[in-house]
Amino acid sequence: FSYEVSRSLAACEGALLVVDAAQGVEAQTVANVHLAHKEGLKLIPVINKIDLPSSDIPGVKRQLEEILAIPAEEALLVSAKTGQGISEVLEAVVHRLPMPKGSEGEELRALVFDSVFDTYRGVIAYVRVVSGEITAGTPIQLMQSGRKYETKEVGTFSPKLTPGKRLGPGDTGYLVANLKTTAEIDIGDTITNSLKPAKEPLAGFRKVQPMVFSGIYPINSADFEKLKLALGKLQINDSALVYTPESSPALGFGFRCGFLGLLHMEIVQERLAREFDMEVISTYPSVIYEVHLTNGKVLKVENPVQMPDPSVIEEIREPMVTVYLLCPNENIGDLVAMVREKRGEVQKTESLDAKRVMLTTEIPLNEILVDFSDRIKSITRGYGSMDYEHGPY
Structure with missing residues (x-):
């Protein structure tokens, strides 16, 4: 959802950067700080959960300075659970963030x-x-x-x-x-x-396209119409979800669904179960490949049945992602080996503090669709985290 996050940030002058006092800076924290800087936002660092016995406030302040280049003295100490420090956060929003900008006389x-x-x-x-x-x-x-x-x-x-x-x-x-x-x-x-239109739209618009595809089939084949109705209702609220009917000799009638990414796919499946009481089977997820033909045309292929004859194919390109892996120092070797096993390469290694490292890697999107996050947690015994952003083909 990085594009949606970037548009929400574009609607603001500033943001609260909330960091867990026990967990410290995570991979997602770094990615979202980069997005905020890209939009020119003023950040107010907030260290939350200071009431926890395992909180390490000096360590987190060090991480803010060393990893994110945010002065430690600007950080506010907060416990959302007990309410400690909340009034200071509200005061900081008023005094530290700039006034909203805008011009009255111009076109809407x-x-x-x-x-x-x-x-x-x-x-x-x-x-x-x-x-x-x-x-x-x-x-x-x-x-x-x-x-x-x-x-x-x-x-x-x-x-x-x-x-x-x-x-x-x-x-x-x-x-x-x-x-x-x-x-x-x-x-x-x-x-x-519409009567006095502006000459130029605001910058940053991008048409959101599904990146990950999976077949979704009802466990009971008689529930096909119920599943169709459920997906239709979900799509009213979620325009990024796309689906078309498909059939499988093994699974019967179902739908080929397109999602923005892995998290989006999990959310849709969770909502089908929770809101519509639908028991479904999902097929192994796949991605869209770019097929360059000998006549100069480029096809987008998300299903093997769409693949043209090999004799007219010049090359096939796959989508890549930049994956940020945050892990303890002792797990670097195992994670690098896993990245290579997934046909990826490590582009940069940054030491975050005395105990943790961030690896910036480039990996084919298809390789992180299944079990990638679980393997990171397994290798790092739960201390690792990941975030990713879509790159070129």
């Missing part, structure tokens, strides 16, 4: 950073207004798709959705505009006034 430009589906009102878009203003009745246009709507309601979060009269420059809020499904509006799109 608002960043869509999230959207949710409401049974009664349709899609509710979460927006950050950069310039101009939106009121109920404002005719709006999505700059990437060109779709036009009329705004029915605007409001703010406090923390519930609270209707208001307008959203102006620097405001973060929501709008309702007769959108039927989340597929109609893309995260990262720019909303403008």
Whole structure:
């Protein structure tokens, strides 16, 4: 979900960087700090869980300085469990973070950073207004798709959705505009006034494409229609989920589903079980390959049946990922061996502190789909962590 995170960060002036007082800086912490710096955000470091007996506050402060280049004296000490230090965090948000920027007189430009589906009102878009203003009745246009709507309601979060009269420059809020499904509006799109459209959309938009595919079949073949209905309801809320019917001689009728990544796939399967009481079998996940043909054309292949005749194939490329592995010093050798076994290579090794190292590696996406995270936990006895971002083919 790194793209969604980057769009949410683009809607802010600053962020709280929460680090566990016992676990310290993790691989995901480093990746998200890089995203925040890319968006030019001011960070307030917060060390949480200071009430734990195993907390190591001096060690975590050292990691903030050495790994993330954040001054230790800026860190706030907090226990979310007991409430200690919470008032200081609220004060720091007011005093340390810059004022929201925006210009009143310019054309309307608002960043869509999230959207949710409401049974009664349709899609509710979460927006950050950069310039101009939106009121109920404002005719709006999505700059990437060109779709036009009329705004029915605007409001703010406090923390519930609270209707208001307008959203102006620097405001973060929501709008309702007769959108039927989340597929109609893309995260990262720019909303403008359809009567006086802005010349340029806000930077950073990227059309999200599924990267991991898996077949999902009902355990009871009679539940095919129930599964179809469940996936349809999930897609209303989650436009990144795509699915097409497929059949298997062994498993019967099911669906070929596309996901953003491994976590997205796990969440969808979990929601099918929890919200729809669906027992499903999922096939071994696969990725999209780029097949370059001798005539110069490029095909995207996510199913073996789509593979063209070998005689017309010039080359096949696979998607790569940059994987960040954080581990204790004594496990470096075993992790490097596992990376090589997975057809990957180590690009960089950084010492985080006296006990831990971060490896930056490049590995084919297909190699980390199954058991990769489990093997890291097994090799490091639970002390290792990983994060990854998609790279080129």
